[in-house]
Amino acid sequence: MKKVDIILKTDRKFNSNAAEGLRGYCGNYFRNIVQFHNHLDEISFNYKSSYIQYRVIDGELALLGIDEGADILLEHIEELKSIKLGEEIIEVKPIVTITFPKPEVTDTLYRYKFDTLWFALNDINYKKYIKGELSLDNQLRNNILEFFKMCKIWVDKRIIAKGEFKEERIIKKDTEILVFSGEFETNALLPDNISLGKRKSIGLGRIKRLK
DSSP: OOEEEEEEEOSOOOOTTHHHHHHHHHHHHTTTOGGGTOBSSSSOBOOSOOSEEEEEETTEEEEEEETHHHHHHHHHGGGOSEEEETTEEEEOEEEEEEEOOOOEEEEEEEEEEESSOBOOOOHHHHHHHHTTOOOHHHHHHHHHHHHHHHTTOOOOSOOOEEEEEEEEEEEETTEEEEEEEEEEEEEEEOOTTOBOSSOGGGTTTBEEEEO
């Protein structure tokens, strides 16, 4: 797996909502490259394969590229001399880090925390969760498996996932959404700063391994 982390250095600090603005700007600027925005056509959107992700880490604007997304970022990131958020044009300096992590399912348990809220549920499994018919541990396991599939990594062991989660509520586009904070253990060795669950493209569900 190839992973590219980019910090867009500025003289500003941003809140987490700026990730959506960054995604909107890059998606429009690189409108001819589908991986920047994941719009398959005018009405269809690819929710699963977020090879390029946008986030705010410690107040700084950041991008993550995975595999093909990593190569695309490396090819085009120097074009970003400035970005426009709202009505403000902000000069940026990309700082690039390239790594080659080896995600795998092992016989060891690793502990992680969600650095940003985990958007675990869609409309269907939300109803199951409210009725007590859905295990968040199973949902997390499915999210981890989805990550391995996205990276085209074959999994030959059963993924174990068990966590302690707290319900939170956020507002997106005037809609209240149930999300979760917390920590979990899994036998999947995962890279820091990847995202699990829905809205990966704007950095929800971003994880960090606890030593």
